[in-house]
Amino acid sequence: MIRSVVRGNGAALPRRIMKNADFEGMVETSDEWIVQRTGIRQRHVAADDETTASLGEAAARAALDSAGLTPADIDLIVLATSTPNNTFPATAVEIQNRLGMHHGFAFDMQAVCSGFVYAVATADLYIRGGLAKRVLVIGSETFSRILDWSDRSTCVLFGDGAGAVVLEAAEGEGSIADRGVLAASLRSDGVHKDKLFVDGGPSTTGTVGHLRMEGREVFKHAVGMITDVIEATFAEAGITAQDLDWFVPHQANKRIIDASAKKLGIAEQKVVVTVDLHGNTSAASVPLALSVAVADGRIKKGDLVLLEAMGGGFTWGAVLLRW
Ligand code: ACO
Numbered sequence: 031m032i033r034s035v036v037r038g039n040g041a042a043l044p045r046r047i048m049k050n051a052d053f054e055g056m057v058e059t060s061d062e063w064i065v066q067r068t069g070i071r072q073r074h075v076a077a078d079d080e081t082t083a084s085l086g087e088a089a090a091r092a093a094l095d096s097a098g099l100t101p102a103d104i105d106l107i108v109l110a111t112s113t114p115n116n117t118f119p120a121t122a123v124e125i126q127n128r129l130g131m132h133h134g135f136a137f138d139m140q141a142v143c144s145g146f147v148y149a150v151a152t153a154d155l156y157i158r159g160g161l162a163k164r165v166l167v168i169g170s171e172t173f174s175r176i177l178d179w180s181d182r183s184t185c186v187l188f189g190d191g192a193g194a195v196v197l198e199a200a201e202g203e204g205s206i207a208d209r210g211v212l213a214a215s216l217r218s219d220g221v222h223k224d225k226l227f228v229d230g231g232p233s234t235t236g237t238v239g240h241l242r243m244e245g246r247e248v249f250k251h252a253v254g255m256i257t258d259v260i261e262a263t264f265a266e267a268g269i270t271a272q273d274l275d276w277f278v279p280h281q282a283n284k285r286i287i288d289a290s291a292k293k294l295g296i297a298e299q300k301v302v303v304t305v306d307l308h309g310n311t312s313a314a315s316v317p318l319a320l321s322v323a324v325a326d327g328r329i330k331k332g333d334l335v336l337l338e339a340m341g342g343g344f345t346w347g348a349v350l351l352r353w
Contacts, residue, residue: 033202033210034154034165036353038099040092041193041321042085042170043308044076050186057182064186069284073189073309076172083115085192086170087128089317093166093194101129104196106162107136108153110145110169110313112342113176114138117232125168134162141218142226143280143341145169145313150197150337150349151214157199168194169313176228178240187282188241189309193317206267209332209352213267215259216347222251226342248344249286255346256290256338263336263348271295276329280339281305281315290338302328312341329353 049072050061064070076085086109094100109122116124122136141148146169153165170192177185202208225247230239256279264270277296279287281304291301304319311318316337323329333353340346 031202031204032158032199033208034157034197035200035210036351037164037196037198038093038095038097039193039195039317039320039324040089040094040096041191041318042088042092043191044074044080044085046075046077047072048075053186057180057185059182059186067285068187069303069305070187070309071306074191075174076190080172080190081115082111082113082170082172083121083124083128085172085190086111086121086125086168086194089170089192089194090125090129090166090168093196097196099164099196101131104131104164104166105134106153106156106165107134108139108149108165108167109136110139110141110149110167111171112140112142112145112312113172121170141341141345142343143282143310143312143315144339144343144345144347145341146193146316147337147339147347147349148216148345150195150211151216151347153197154211154214157197163199165197166194167197168192169315169317171312171314173241173312176238176241183245184241184243187310189311191308191311191314191318193314193321195317195320206269211349211351213263213350214348215262215266217255217259218343218345220343222344225344249283251344252286252340253289253293255344256286256340257293259346259348260294260336260338263350267350269350273334274300274336275333276300276302276323276335278302278316278319278323278335278337280341281308281319282310315339
């Protein structure tokens with residue numbers, strides 16, 4: 031059977047790093063509060079010339095380099111983002127143009143922080159359905175542009191960045207020993223839409239709006255939703271937490287990551303944590319975490335890797351793949 035195998039990956043971060051202490055003169059907060067409640071120590075913040083498209087392009091080029099491919103080898107770009115350069119066209123099309131790619135097709139996917147997990151699952155279906163052979167899956171965000179910088183309960187949590195993988199069609203035996211995407215489980219429930227949202231949009235206010243969140247409510251639901259969808263993915267693949275080599279969760283809050291891993295019985299040393307470095311970069315957080323763990327030699331070819339995310343909507347999902 032056809033499998034969607036990761037052939038390369040890459041990442042890009044804005045030049046400017048903002049430390050927790052940099053917020054102390056702006057809102058009533060402290061490095062201690064932010065670290066204790068979230069695990070975040072710093073985040074990257076985009077300059078005016080750094081956009082979702084430019085960061086996404088840089089991550090895509092890094093992924094192509096690591097795969098030994100060029101844009102000519104790609105048939106589809108799926109960009110997960112909630113902070114597009116424009117309301118339309120899709121920022122994926124802008125990245126396609128920046129890459130000098132005038133063949134194939136490109137579209138954006140909007141599932142907030144779950145965007146990259148949704149995008150990998152979607153790209154896998156395009157590959158297995160025979161509509162694409164090589165797909166660039168990108169998560170790129172500039173959440174700094176939609177933050178209310180006077181709201182201490184949200185502005186300290188988010189950061190900007192991008193990550194990407196190249197997925198390629200390859201023959202597999204249909205067993206769990208295959209490389210590539212092995213199982214996926216996606217969920218959403220709009221009953222929670224007002225717990226984490228942006229208070230603007232083209233069809234309502236005609237403005238871009240700002241991020242609003244009931245943090246405690248999100249926290250309350252997060253661990254249960256994450257563990258449910260991961261257990262469904264384990265059941266589909268016929269594995270248990272012990273079989274995993276690496277758990278690469280969405281990087282929103284260290285306490286949510288720790289509680290989810292504990293509930294699932296995933297050993298601490300198998301959990302990739304980058305929330306301290308990047309903050310919550312929404313759809314970019316999982317591919318950014320992947321890039322760190324691949325670059326430092328933790329994730330290696332043949333490793334069994336579980337990706338997971340949960341975000342506004344709510345949306346949530348998990349993807350199991352063999353690297
Ligand atoms: N500095 C200092 N104090 C703060 C700050 C801050 N930056 N932010 C809030 N506080 C205060 C609050 O005002 C409150 O004060 P009060 O008791 O006087 O009212 C107090 O700290 C406690 O606030 P809580 O919201 O109860 O704090 P909590 O321990 O829940 O931590 C947090 C807040 C970090 C937001 C937590 O709820 C959380 O992580 N929630 C999940 C958020 C999340 O994961 N979001 C991303 C989802 S992914 C996506 O789609 C974007």
